Amino acid sequence: MLFCFVIPMSIPVYFWNEEWKYAISSQMFRNIAPAENKFVAFIAQGEGWHNYHHVFPWDYKAAELGKYGFNLTTALIDMFAKIGWAYDLKEPSKQLINTMIEKNGDGSHSTAQIEPVD
Structure with a gap:
């Protein structure tokens, strides 16, 4: 939970002055589509x-x-x-x-x- 949600939500808030609502929504609605790269x-x-x-x-x-x-x-x-x-x-x-x-x-x-x- 710490590395998957807490840290990724906290970094934008504390380092880039992002609002919590955007930081939380970015983690709750993210879409990961792994592909060959x-x-x-x-x-x-x-x-x-x-x-x-x-x-x-x-x-x-x-x-x-x-x-x-x-x-x-x-x-x-x-x-x-x-x-x-x-x-x-x-x-x-x-x-x-x-x-x-x-x-x-x-x-x-x-x-x-x-x-x-x-």
Whole structure:
């Protein structure tokens, strides 16, 4: 409660002279819509694929994309796997990913985008 409501409501009031009614309403009516974000993925070195992470939290890649364009963390883990420092890396099959897209997706993601990994 403290970190979710009390602090976010108090900061605007005490630091920006916001009125309490606006600070409270901003917390009661907020709409969080997590999405895949390439900018965040780039800044966080691959950790910007928020929705994917919550569907497959055990996937070491934390991203459905097989390329390393934004995912430097996965590239580093793969490098360590090649020299034996990382092992038992888990990831879902492409069939499971496609099944989850079809079952729970919002229609904005095509299963044709998911290519099998060699």
